[in-house]
Amino acid sequence: xxxxxxxxxxxxxxxxxxxxxxxxxxxxxxxxxxxxxxxxxxxxxxxxxxxxxxxxxxxxxxxxxxxxxxxxxxxxxxxxxxxxxxxxxxxxxxxxxxxxxxxxxxxxxxx
Amino acid sequence: xxxxxxxxxxxxxxxxxxxxxxxxxxxxxxxxxxxxxxxxxxxxxxxxxxxxxxxxxxxxxxxxxxxxxxxxxxxxxxxxxxxxxxxxxxxxxxxxxxxxxxxxxxxxxxxxxx
Numbered sequence: 700x701x702x703x704x705x706x707x708x709x710x711x712x713x714x715x716x717x718x719x720x721x722x723x724x725x726x727x728x729x730x731x732x733x734x735x736x737x738x739x740x741x742x743x744x745x746x747x748x749x750x751x752x753x754x755x756x757x758x759x760x761x762x763x764x765x766x767x768x769x770x771x772x773x774x775x776x777x778x779x780x781x782x783x784x785x786x787x788x789x790x791x792x793x794x795x796x797x798x799x800x801x802x803x804x805x806x807x808x809x810x
Numbered sequence: 811x812x813x814x815x816x817x818x819x820x821x822x823x824x825x826x827x828x829x830x831x832x833x834x835x836x837x838x839x840x841x842x843x844x845x846x847x848x849x850x851x852x853x854x855x856x857x858x859x860x861x862x863x864x865x866x867x868x869x870x871x872x873x874x875x876x877x878x879x880x881x882x883x884x885x886x887x888x889x890x891x892x893x894x895x896x897x898x899x900x901x902x903x904x905x906x907x908x909x910x911x912x913x914x915x916x917x918x919x920x921x922x923x924x
Binding site: 734741744747791798802 | 841
């Protein structure tokens with residue numbers, strides 16, 4: 700069945716790069732997303748990548764997609780304390796309106 | 811500004827009561843969704859609606875009900891049949907076509923049973 704898995708926690712020092720990883724099961728997924736959630740707030744769309752792309756870069760964010768291994772990663776360069784949040788990976792299941800979310804990775808940034 | 815507005819932000823429910831969470835969007839999106847978020851878990855889909863006057867059950871619809879009488883509005887009622895309703899509820903919407911049907915979220919509503 701459809702599933703998205705992420706590690707639950709990541710801790711980095713301010714100024715370092717963060718890499719958040721995600722694996723998904725549905726090889727027919729068309730779009731894969733990264734969302735950010737700050738405490739007590741909704742999910743904010745950070746970026747997305749179409750399944751025919753390998754990489755997408757947007758300022759400090761780099762998304763890498765390995766379709767063969769069904770692996771998606773989000774790299775945040777020069778991580779700041781304001782990046783502390785929960786990051787959700789999600790895949791769009793084709794043919795319908797269903798988006799599957801992972802459990803979220805909580806990023807801690809130490810000053 | 812365009813967006814999704816959820817209200818109230820915090821809601822307390824007594825045992826046996828029904829409560830309704832409001833969700834309004836002015837993005838002209840066709841599809842709307844309700845998700846439930848529990849600590850340490852991903853988002854679970856309660857109900858979704860692709861068009862006015864139509865909606866489908868998601869993965870955890872039991873104890874919940876919805877209506878979609880207007881394109882902009884998709885209220886969620888948490889009924890007394892929902893045995894563990896304390897959670898963070900997220901409303902979302904997406905365009906019917908284009909943009910990969912990317913989902914956009916409201917700011918969420920906290921429901922606590924007292």
